[in-house]
Amino acid sequence: MNYISIQDSSSLSKWVRSALKIKKSPLKNQSLGKNKTLGMLFFNPSLRTRLSTQKAALNLGMNVMVMNFTNEGWTLEFEDGAVMNSGASEHIKEAAEVVSQYCDIIAIRAFAGLESKEKDYSETVISGFIKHATVPIVNMESAVRHPLQSLADAITMEEYKTEHKPKVVLSWAPHPKALPQAVANSFVEMMQLQKEMDFVITHPEGYELSPEITKDCKIEYDQNKAFENADFVYVKNWSNFNDYGKVTNIDPSWTVTTEKMALTNNGKFMHCLPVRRNVIVSDEVIDSENSIVIQQANNRTYAAQLVLQKILKKL
Amino acid sequence: MNYISIQDSSSLSKWVRSALKIKKSPLKNQSLGKNKTLGMLFFNPSLRTRLSTQKAALNLGMNVMVMNFTNEGWTLEFEDGAVMNSGASEHIKEAAEVVSQYCDIIAIRAFAGLESKEKDYSETVISGFIKHATVPIVNMESAVRHPLQSLADAITMEEYKTEHKPKVVLSWAPHPKALPQAVANSFVEMMQLQKEMDFVITHPEGYELSPEITKDCKIEYDQNKAFENADFVYVKNWSNFNDYGKVTNIDPSWTVTTEKMALTNNGKFMHCLPVRRNVIVSDEVIDSENSIVIQQANNRTYAAQLVLQKILKKL
Amino acid sequence: MNYISIQDSSSLSKWVRSALKIKKSPLKNQSLGKNKTLGMLFFNPSLRTRLSTQKAALNLGMNVMVMNFTNEGWTLEFEDGAVMNSGASEHIKEAAEVVSQYCDIIAIRAFAGLESKEKDYSETVISGFIKHATVPIVNMESAVRHPLQSLADAITMEEYKTEHKPKVVLSWAPHPKALPQAVANSFVEMMQLQKEMDFVITHPEGYELSPEITKDCKIEYDQNKAFENADFVYVKNWSNFNDYGKVTNIDPSWTVTTEKMALTNNGKFMHCLPVRRNVIVSDEVIDSENSIVIQQANNRTYAAQLVLQKILKKL
Numbered sequence: 028m029n030y031i032s033i034q035d036s037s038s039l040s041k042w043v044r045s046a047l048k049i050k051k052s053p054l055k056n057q058s059l060g061k062n063k064t065l066g067m068l069f070f071n072p073s074l075r076t077r078l079s080t081q082k083a084a085l086n087l088g089m090n091v092m093v094m095n096f097t098n099e100g101w102t103l104e105f106e107d108g109a110v111m112n113s114g115a116s117e118h119i120k121e122a123a124e125v126v127s128q129y130c131d132i133i134a135i136r137a138f139a140g141l142e143s144k145e146k147d148y149s150e151t152v153i154s155g156f157i158k159h160a161t162v163p164i165v166n167m168e169s170a171v172r173h174p175l176q177s178l179a180d181a182i183t184m185e186e187y188k189t190e191h192k193p194k195v196v197l198s199w200a201p202h203p204k205a206l207p208q209a210v211a212n213s214f215v216e217m218m219q220l221q222k223e224m225d226f227v228i229t230h231p232e233g234y235e236l237s238p239e240i241t242k243d244c245k246i247e248y249d250q251n252k253a254f255e256n257a258d259f260v261y262v263k264n265w266s267n268f269n270d271y272g273k274v275t276n277i278d279p280s281w282t283v284t285t286e287k288m289a290l291t292n293n294g295k296f297m298h299c300l301p302v303r304r305n306v307i308v309s310d311e312v313i314d315s316e317n318s319i320v321i322q323q324a325n326n327r328t329y330a331a332q333l334v335l336q337k338i339l340k341k342l
Numbered sequence: 343m344n345y346i347s348i349q350d351s352s353s354l355s356k357w358v359r360s361a362l363k364i365k366k367s368p369l370k371n372q373s374l375g376k377n378k379t380l381g382m383l384f385f386n387p388s389l390r391t392r393l394s395t396q397k398a399a400l401n402l403g404m405n406v407m408v409m410n411f412t413n414e415g416w417t418l419e420f421e422d423g424a425v426m427n428s429g430a431s432e433h434i435k436e437a438a439e440v441v442s443q444y445c446d447i448i449a450i451r452a453f454a455g456l457e458s459k460e461k462d463y464s465e466t467v468i469s470g471f472i473k474h475a476t477v478p479i480v481n482m483e484s485a486v487r488h489p490l491q492s493l494a495d496a497i498t499m500e501e502y503k504t505e506h507k508p509k510v511v512l513s514w515a516p517h518p519k520a521l522p523q524a525v526a527n528s529f530v531e532m533m534q535l536q537k538e539m540d541f542v543i544t545h546p547e548g549y550e551l552s553p554e555i556t557k558d559c560k561i562e563y564d565q566n567k568a569f570e571n572a573d574f575v576y577v578k579n580w581s582n583f584n585d586y587g588k589v590t591n592i593d594p595s596w597t598v599t600t601e602k603m604a605l606t607n608n609g610k611f612m613h614c615l616p617v618r619r620n621v622i623v624s625d626e627v628i629d630s631e632n633s634i635v636i637q638q639a640n641n642r643t644y645a646a647q648l649v650l651q652k653i654l655k656k657l
Numbered sequence: 658m659n660y661i662s663i664q665d666s667s668s669l670s671k672w673v674r675s676a677l678k679i680k681k682s683p684l685k686n687q688s689l690g691k692n693k694t695l696g697m698l699f700f701n702p703s704l705r706t707r708l709s710t711q712k713a714a715l716n717l718g719m720n721v722m723v724m725n726f727t728n729e730g731w732t733l734e735f736e737d738g739a740v741m742n743s744g745a746s747e748h749i750k751e752a753a754e755v756v757s758q759y760c761d762i763i764a765i766r767a768f769a770g771l772e773s774k775e776k777d778y779s780e781t782v783i784s785g786f787i788k789h790a791t792v793p794i795v796n797m798e799s800a801v802r803h804p805l806q807s808l809a810d811a812i813t814m815e816e817y818k819t820e821h822k823p824k825v826v827l828s829w830a831p832h833p834k835a836l837p838q839a840v841a842n843s844f845v846e847m848m849q850l851q852k853e854m855d856f857v858i859t860h861p862e863g864y865e866l867s868p869e870i871t872k873d874c875k876i877e878y879d880q881n882k883a884f885e886n887a888d889f890v891y892v893k894n895w896s897n898f899n900d901y902g903k904v905t906n907i908d909p910s911w912t913v914t915t916e917k918m919a920l921t922n923n924g925k926f927m928h929c930l931p932v933r934r935n936v937i938v939s940d941e942v943i944d945s946e947n948s949i950v951i952q953q954a955n956n957r958t959y960a961a962q963l964v965l966q967k968i969l970k971k972l
Binding site for chain 1: 377379381405407409413414415416419422423424425426427428430431432433435436437439440441443444445
Binding site: 062064066090092094098099100101104107108109110111112113115116117118121122124125126128129130 | 684699702703704705707708709711712715725727728833930931932933934935936940950951954955958
């Protein structure tokens with residue numbers, strides 16, 4: 028079993044309930060991971076994902092081996108049939124097969140390069156590992172998806188939702204640098220698995236996510252309208268999908284402020300972090316009682332632990 | 343309980359005795375750290391501190407997660423109210439709160455930048471973690487202090503002192519690059535807690551450390567006079583505090599040589615390491631029987647273990 | 658006991674048999690490494706060696722501390738008597754003595770610099786550690802040797818050899834970048850310990866390895882002749898030893914192809930990895946059933962585990 032997309036959860040609601048059980052007694056399954064090794068491979072920087080996934084593995088009694096390809100390793104080749112006489116020193120085929128022999132589970136972080144939509148949306152890196160590895164693969168943020176994040180988001184919404192059917196908004200916000208669409212994509216895919224929630228996406232015109240991801244999700248270009256009566260406001264920047272990987276808009280009127288949150292139904296503010304304060308969101312909002320970003324980050328551990336636990340049970 | 347300064351030791355002499363007990367049976371408290379996680383965050387390189395602190399945690403049965411911000415993470419913002427539209431990707435507030443959820447203790451190394459005295463001496467980084475973290479913080483060398491080093495120094499002097507009241511000299515020595523004052527500062531602060539020792543600081547005129555640190559410590563500008571009858575000679579370069587962070591003197595006559603050590607009372611040579619041979623100290627001196635730099639480094643493990651042990655007992 | 662060269666194996670055939678026993682039940686000696694710490698010091702990138710050695714240590718119940726000198730530490734000085742007023746911050750003497758106090762075994766990776774034959778072939782880095790460390794040293798690839806690789810190679814050949822006396826070829830192959838001779842050297846040294854094998858080295862004229870390594874090994878400049886009836890073809894690029902560290906030949910006719918493998922006795926294709934596909938070897942050959950490169954990499958764990966086990970038993 029791999030965990031590449033939130034759609035790999037057999038039943039989101041059951042998974043959320045299981046994760047909340049793990050949260051109550053995280054050390055209960057410490058024997059499950061005994062003598063099992065998690066290999067964590069990073070092609071990009073990481074703070075939360077690195078530490079929470081490692082913590083989850085430790086809670087399960089696993090050994091963890093961390094490898095940063097950027098400074099400890101070398102460039103990999105992903106193309107079949109390549110004549111490897113320039114940059115890359117090793118083909119994904121060998122790398123994945125070899126690492127599979129030292130690890131029981133391999134977790135991988137490999138961001139979108141944001142230069143080629145085709146390359147990114149074919150998930151070159153993680154697909155290469157899936158194809159060639161002989162052990163389960165866990166996605167710690169790939170070019171297109173960040174399913175450990177969206178599972179943590181689902182857990183967090185379960186904890187904070189009230190009795191009525193909640194309205195959830197995914198709102199774009201400005202950011203000076205080009206960021207991947209992965210978090211937004213996985214949040215959308217997770218919301219599509221939610222049965223009892225109203226969902227709307229808001230972003231400037233032209234900032235549409237991949238239609239293969241959003242499908243028939245409601246899109247509202249007026250951020251204020253979208254925020255009306257929202258119970259959860261999930262904010263995230265992404266770079267342009269159509270004009271691929273470009274920053275074509277930094278309109279500060281999209282920054283989430285107290286005035287905008289006032290339109291909501293006492294809505295909770297969510298963000299995957301790291302967040303640029305006073306660019307994505309004002310200090311007032313993120314420091315308010317309705318901000319649950321820290322709690323979201325805490326649930327990263329239990330999301331990862333659930334995934335590792337499910338994989339360990341099937342090994 | 344945090345460990346930020348040597349002054350956080352309730353009683354230096356008791357701590358030194360406890361550390362020496364730990365040294366005799368370092369694995370005695372292996373159950374104390376079970377299922378507890380030490381997060382080690384590095385904003386700068388480290389050899390001794392990295393390995394000795396990690397070893398101390400392992401001796402206590404703890405799990406250790408290491409994170410290098412320089413290559414594995416990103417730049418943090420420390421200013422309240424900052425509009426984060428340039429370099430920094432995450433505010434210390436989120437970073438500290440989030441990491442606190444994955445770790446039971448956070449240890450941090452963040453050197454002085456040596457560009458702004460005000461910024462360095464306000465201890466921006468470690469103060470940010472203290473303010474926002476929700477778990478104990480251990481200082482693995484901050485802009486101003488290196489209290490695990492000075493605790494190890496106190497342990498080492500306890501082992502090597504003879505019956506009479508010892509004379510201890512802190513001597514500046516030349517170095518080609520600008521170094522922080524942290525080790526010297528913490529050594530001074532540690533000596534101020536010593537009751538039965540004579541202490542003198544020697545350095546070229548103009549190389550005074552912060553008067554808020556040295557207070558009424560005796561300063562002797564003549565290195566030879568300072569060395570007379572010394573039992574311990576603690577040598578360390580620091581960059582200029584007044585002409586902040588500059589190297590204004592590389593006078594080789596301050597290098598510690600056999601001739602100078604001959605002025606002492608069969609004095610022990612101490613240095614925190616890394617040391618530049620034949621610049622700070624001659625080969626003859628550091629290779630002599632009176633050099634106890636390796637023993638000092640060994641005591642780093644027991645200093646760290648004592649601190650972690652004290653914190654673990656209060657968790 | 659150090660493990661610096663394959664010649665440090667008391668009896669290669671006994672070691673190979675012991676490693677194959679470990680492979681059958683790798684967790685059998687988990688108590689042997691309890692409370693023992695392996696320090697892994699990297700002066701160069703590493704994938705297989707890093708993960709397999711770490712895995713071996715974990716299989717033995719050891720603690721592992723990993724340190725990358727390239728980004729987490731600083732430059733070391735190796736020359737005795739050096740006046741250290743330029744690049745290097747610490748002398749190997751202190752570094753080795755200090756790290757010895759935190760670790761029970763130190764494993765080191767430090768490649769050839771390929772600028773000075775004299776410096777490389779005096780094994781500056783690993784010799785410095787051997788000289789100054791006070792605990793056993795394991796070579797994870799030094800300037801001249803890679804004995805964990807060649808032990809894994811011997812294990813792999815034992816698994817795949819058939820009843821008759823095998824013919825083994827070490828073949829040079831082209832590569833765009835200058836690579837060390839370490840793997841080839843250690844393979845030659847390992848073959849010199851094999852009693853029941855015919856061995857021939859093939860490479861372009863001018864690409865002779867050090868005569869102090871190859872001694873009276875048979876050299877055949879015609880690759881096709883060398884391949885005739887071979888049971889194992891071990892392929893590896895190395896840079897020129899005579900015109901030291903230079904790439905003086907990139908002749909693609911030396912690439913190992915199906916046509917060349919057809920000359921062998923159904924020969925197995927071996928390579929230490931990473932390998933540049935379609936430069937060193939064609940896809941057809943490395944993807945064929947006769948390629949045993951993945952199995953070789955797997956045996957890295959058991960080679961390392963045998964070495965660590967032997968050292969642990971003597972501690």
